[in-house]
Amino acid sequence: MSEPAISIRDLQVALPAWSDRKLAVAGVSLDIAPGEILCIVGESGSGKSMMGKAILGLLPAPHVRAVGGQVHFEGRDLLTLSEDALRAVRGRRIAMIFQEPMTALNPLMPVGRQIEEVLEIHTDLAPAQRRARVLDLIRDVHLPDPERMIASYPHQLSGGQRQRIVIAMALALEPGLIIADEPTTALDVTTQAQILHLIKELQRAHGTAVLFITHDFGVVAEIADRVAVMRHGEVVEQGAAADVLGAPQADYTKALVAAVPGLKPRLREPADGTPPLLRVVDLEKTYRISSGLFGGAVREVKAAKKVSLELKRGSSLALVGESGSGKTTLARCIIGLESVESGLIELDGERISGRSRAELRPHRKNIQMVFQDPYASLNPRQRVGDIVALGPMLNGVGREEAIAQARELLRLVGLKPDAVERYPHEFSGGQRQRIGIARALAVKPKLIVADEPVSALDVSVQKQVLELLNDLRKSFGLSMLFITHDLRVAATVCEEIAIMQRGEIVERGATADIFAAPSHPYTRSLFDAVPGRAWISGLG
Amino acid sequence: MKSGSLGGYVVRRLIQTVPVVLGVVIVNFLLLQLAPGDLATVLAGEAGGAPKEYIDQLRARFGHDQPVYIQLFNYLRNLIVLDLGYSFRQSAPVFDLLMQRLWPTLLLMVCTLVLSLGFGILMGLLAALWVRTWKDNAISVAAIIVYATPLFWVGLMLILVFSIRLDWFPTSGMEDVVAFHEGWARVADIAHHLVLPTLTLSLFYLALYARLMRASMLEQRGLDYVVTARAKGQSERRITTRHVFRNALLPVVTMAGVQTGGLIGGSVVVESIFAWPGLGQLAYQSLFARDYNLLLGIFFLSAVLVVVVNLIVDVVYVFLDPRIRIG
Numbered sequence: 001m002s003e004p005a006i007s008i009r010d011l012q013v014a015l016p017a018w019s020d021r022k023l024a025v026a027g028v029s030l031d032i033a034p035g036e037i038l039c040i041v042g043e044s045g046s047g048k049s050m051m052g053k054a055i056l057g058l059l060p061a062p063h064v065r066a067v068g069g070q071v072h073f074e075g076r077d078l079l080t081l082s083e084d085a086l087r088a089v090r091g092r093r094i095a096m097i098f099q100e101p102m103t104a105l106n107p108l109m110p111v112g113r114q115i116e117e118v119l120e121i122h123t124d125l126a127p128a129q130r131r132a133r134v135l136d137l138i139r140d141v142h143l144p145d146p147e148r149m150i151a152s153y154p155h156q157l158s159g160g161q162r163q164r165i166v167i168a169m170a171l172a173l174e175p176g177l178i179i180a181d182e183p184t185t186a187l188d189v190t191t192q193a194q195i196l197h198l199i200k201e202l203q204r205a206h207g208t209a210v211l212f213i214t215h216d217f218g219v220v221a222e223i224a225d226r227v228a229v230m231r232h233g234e235v236v237e238q239g240a241a242a243d244v245l246g247a248p249q250a251d252y253t254k255a256l257v258a259a260v261p262g263l264k265p266r267l268r269e270p271a272d273g274t275p276p277l278l279r280v281v282d283l284e285k286t287y288r289i290s291s292g293l294f295g296g297a298v299r300e301v302k303a304a305k306k307v308s309l310e311l312k313r314g315s316s317l318a319l320v321g322e323s324g325s326g327k328t329t330l331a332r333c334i335i336g337l338e339s340v341e342s343g344l345i346e347l348d349g350e351r352i353s354g355r356s357r358a359e360l361r362p363h364r365k366n367i368q369m370v371f372q373d374p375y376a377s378l379n380p381r382q383r384v385g386d387i388v389a390l391g392p393m394l395n396g397v398g399r400e401e402a403i404a405q406a407r408e409l410l411r412l413v414g415l416k417p418d419a420v421e422r423y424p425h426e427f428s429g430g431q432r433q434r435i436g437i438a439r440a441l442a443v444k445p446k447l448i449v450a451d452e453p454v455s456a457l458d459v460s461v462q463k464q465v466l467e468l469l470n471d472l473r474k475s476f477g478l479s480m481l482f483i484t485h486d487l488r489v490a491a492t493v494c495e496e497i498a499i500m501q502r503g504e505i506v507e508r509g510a511t512a513d514i515f516a517a518p519s520h521p522y523t524r525s526l527f528d529a530v531p532g533r534a535w536i537s538g539l540g
Numbered sequence: 541m542k543s544g545s546l547g548g549y550v551v552r553r554l555i556q557t558v559p560v561v562l563g564v565v566i567v568n569f570l571l572l573q574l575a576p577g578d579l580a581t582v583l584a585g586e587a588g589g590a591p592k593e594y595i596d597q598l599r600a601r602f603g604h605d606q607p608v609y610i611q612l613f614n615y616l617r618n619l620i621v622l623d624l625g626y627s628f629r630q631s632a633p634v635f636d637l638l639m640q641r642l643w644p645t646l647l648l649m650v651c652t653l654v655l656s657l658g659f660g661i662l663m664g665l666l667a668a669l670w671v672r673t674w675k676d677n678a679i680s681v682a683a684i685i686v687y688a689t690p691l692f693w694v695g696l697m698l699i700l701v702f703s704i705r706l707d708w709f710p711t712s713g714m715e716d717v718v719a720f721h722e723g724w725a726r727v728a729d730i731a732h733h734l735v736l737p738t739l740t741l742s743l744f745y746l747a748l749y750a751r752l753m754r755a756s757m758l759e760q761r762g763l764d765y766v767v768t769a770r771a772k773g774q775s776e777r778r779i780t781t782r783h784v785f786r787n788a789l790l791p792v793v794t795m796a797g798v799q800t801g802g803l804i805g806g807s808v809v810v811e812s813i814f815a816w817p818g819l820g821q822l823a824y825q826s827l828f829a830r831d832y833n834l835l836l837g838i839f840f841l842s843a844v845l846v847v848v849v850n851l852i853v854d855v856v857y858v859f860l861d862p863r864i865r866i867g
Contacts, residue, residue: 091773103764118772153862
């Protein structure tokens, strides 16, 4: 290997005294060669982001700081540089791309100005030259209509467009190293594929070294030259991407790779000819955004256009779509949180659409929901036992009995029975999602609607929760409507899939059939966009 | 979003204010009907008693013998042409009285707004920059003390210290009526009289805005776009002036708009303490004189003032925040 672009030696980052671990990064040594993409893979809390920030001195000082090691870059140790010297490196020699394109840009400044700021800080270019360079950069990241783009504010752009702006910003001065901290995690899968492609293309064109931080092995397979797997602040394995992905050595890496949901479609169980449990016929829902008290211009958004689907008893159907496709709206209509405009929703032969709140109340216990965000969906002031027992109690079960049932349910979802006495903040994300599942099961529903129940979880936890759902389906005979943006997850959980795009179901059928031969172009583009598809298929 | 349709937006907003002001007028009118006594009884009482026929005659003259809904209808009909009725107490049309008193109150309000917003934002900014140092603590503690001090007490203490003990400022009034100043001398005289009332009314709001600005600055400084700016190599000072400051300003501007109603309420107290010849003082006097016509007029004008100030704040907001869509 030639002289590395950056060489990290025994880097240590200390956490504040009150955290459960002393070091976020505990002696990491890595080299990145010029023009190489090194992926750091790890789950949340592995210290991968802290390491990225430590290189540029962007840690939230004074509580979190680098306490040991060296970071050699262009002949200097970045950790010993003064604030001024470090500032000259930032943006010029090392640039950064962040996870959240929604918040990484100043909402009150046109994006062109924000890119220009980099040039203004580090170069003596005249305003006209700066402007020309900004326009070039916008073209480099393939954004349309550069002249108009530079005058736009962040809120006028989509997530993918904003991430392109951030990338343009990072590339402005052709840095030697780009640190990309989960740059595609917040994006839709097709947008993710485009951004990954863009990063790779630009990296090849400019010969930049990239430190790419991610939690997704699919993304690693897509983009990495070399991989380092991190756990608890330490690198447990590193090597060429093909080696680590193809033949992982460390047990932790093996477990992570095994947890990646495969693209093997779940097979349909033989149909028994019973009428479907859930029937949705020609459902329509339009959101109208009026401007103020006296109307004025009205903007219409068709969230559901003539949507029809059926869910058989004891089976599960995945509703797959990207953000804004209307899948969550559809779910909210089915559980009766939104009124429908026209069309029919039937559960077990009974119409539940178009009913008033009072009429709907006796039906509520038949459909329960598992929410996406395990942190926001549990009341922090209530004990877990009360959260789980509330549903049965509302349906007339005595408190003692309801709590006893809650204890049993919590055991079923893999929590200790003493969880009843504790509060939600004492549990991890995966455990909280288990509590959410127990809560949904408590009233013995006929149908569970799960809205992205695992997308906020780490891959290994995700696998456990999916397995739990699977077990529960068998033992409770549950039917499930599973909403997800991730085809891989859909394939693992559901025997049927409906693909949604812009309020319409564009393709519907058995998972195996759709995976074998996707017929709609949008479905095909979703398949093409699955990160690391070739590698995942190879996993068997 | 774009200023092209700003004119249309302002017109539309002005049209929307009509039902608001109308509602305020009707509610006020009906509320005052509940108040005991009327002008006729007060006049009769001051004359040392009067026969019932005389009082009835007075009521008929004022139009108070008619059913309430007819009185209301007449009031609203006159309102369309800005005829707010006649103050029998002050022997002048209400509209003229209001116009006379509007300017002193506006002067007081504008000065208070400028002072409290200007210094409040500055203090909050400094406290945030010096966060967790003794300077920040000093500003924060001072702000809490001022925030918790009643308005009338501040006014009286300022008079006691700066007018009576030190004799730096006059105790009351808007100008020295016997000096007959003209031109710039008059401006200076009014400014001299303005200092204590403005200070009294400002302090509370100054503390409020300072606290809000500090909190808002600290919140914004923790957001992702600040890290982005830092990763570009931007200096901390530029990050504050260029990125954080404007974002932090938004909640303060919102609050300033909400607080204008309170400002008018506060001006009643301050104008009474300093004998400032404005609307607040007039409201106080007319209340005790049972001069309900005049009181209604003041309420109407106050409502209009609040609505107009809120509109101005919203327009300012459009320029501050590109995310606000108009139309």
